Amino acid sequence: MKSENTTYSPDSVMWEEVIPGGAHWSFNVKRGTTLRVTDIGGGANLSVLFYSQDEKLERYNMADTLKAQHTAHLTKGFVCYSDMGRVLCSITEDSCGWHDTVCGMTDAAQMLAKYGEARYQTHLNAMYRNGRDSFLIELGKWGLGKRDIVANINLFSKVSADEDGNLMFQPDNSVAGDYIDLRFEMDTLVVLAATQHPLDPNPQYQPKPVKLTAWHSELPGADDYCRNFRPENQRGFYNTELLYR
Template identity: 60%
Template sequence: MQSNPSVDFDLPPIPHVLWETVLPAGTHWSGVLRRGLALRVVDLEGGANLAALFYRQEDPLERYNMADTLKAQHTARFTRGVVLYSDMGRVIASITADTLGWHDPVGGVGDAGLFATKYGSARYQEHRNEMIRNGRDSLLVELAKYGLGARDLVANVNFFSKLDAAEDGSLTFAPDHSRAGDAFDLRFEMNTLAAFSSAPHPFDPSPKYQPKPVKLIAYRAYSVDDRVPADDPCRSSCAENERGFVNTERLFV
């Protein structure tokens, strides 16, 4: 069987860890990630899902655009070499390393109604940290910290998850896709507001609410004044990406 060329079986060493944190199962996180910073994101137990949204920090009206990202790169899966585009044709972030070969950009995020139907109800008042948190409300909690709300929700990325497409276009969740220790590196090409939720994928067929934790490790990939080189795998993967990087760099001239 031929191996997937987009999969890194051994991730490159991190030169210097700036900070790290664990996002517990079923919780949420947000923060500003500066240009040139990178995150290594690790599935600690296997079976994780990380719903993610991205906005330009200085002007959140510019945000990740799923449709443009897929069209520009002729792909419906995210892995090493894929970049995430904003709705202004600029590159928000690049996937520079990946042990999985497939992350889901189309499955969306579960809301309170879906989670109540699948998992029932478990409120904080009775269950404390075992409460059930849905992905949509989790992301909204984080966005509210920056003056953003429901109208700012766009199509999200689901890292560590995979959907299989049938001939009729129907989508099926791929179980056991991500295993303990699987990871990817996400390099930020502009100052980015990121919001994450570790709630289960909305297509996950499990009747039990079993979210999993992920680890975030931040490191410096390049200086803010540097230019991503022409032979960078993300920049050189297609002509559209070269133009996207040029558009992005003009923000920092």
């Protein structure tokens, strides 16, 4: 197990929470907050969506995030763009090295075909949960619905493509103690689902827990690593800072 890099002061921690495997949650994060997501036992997948807290029609845009930064996956230095060209959050630290952006989330039909059925009426909290329905439950709490589901990020999961374009899931991408730090540049609604990756080859329903730790962090200066990681990011930060002047 990796030892966790404590790049923050314990006095700055706002809250800490463990998300059980299969669970879902949503909450608002203020600009100037860093959220660390830690893979507790290894092999976790956390599907995430981001929306502007003030105008929820503005949300994470996978296509703009990837093409603006010339990448197909996310790790330290990259930022998550909204569809208004602003930076929702930046990846300031990452011990894992690869987070999937293109494979989406599980749905009820896929779960039934792969794992069978385990409903609440028979299994209570051990019921089988899928990513899409988990997102819909959380989005409904904020007046959002099916049309507001967009391409999500799958934290801790690695999917690569071979020469023929076939997607390959790497089961051992994340080990116990791996973490990613998301520094929020906008007031953001965060929606989470700790469900298995849609390409996870595990024939058993075994979603893994993750830990969330939030703390106050400094706003990025002119020499910020993420701001200067790609030339395009400087423009994204400028657009974001105009919103808060």
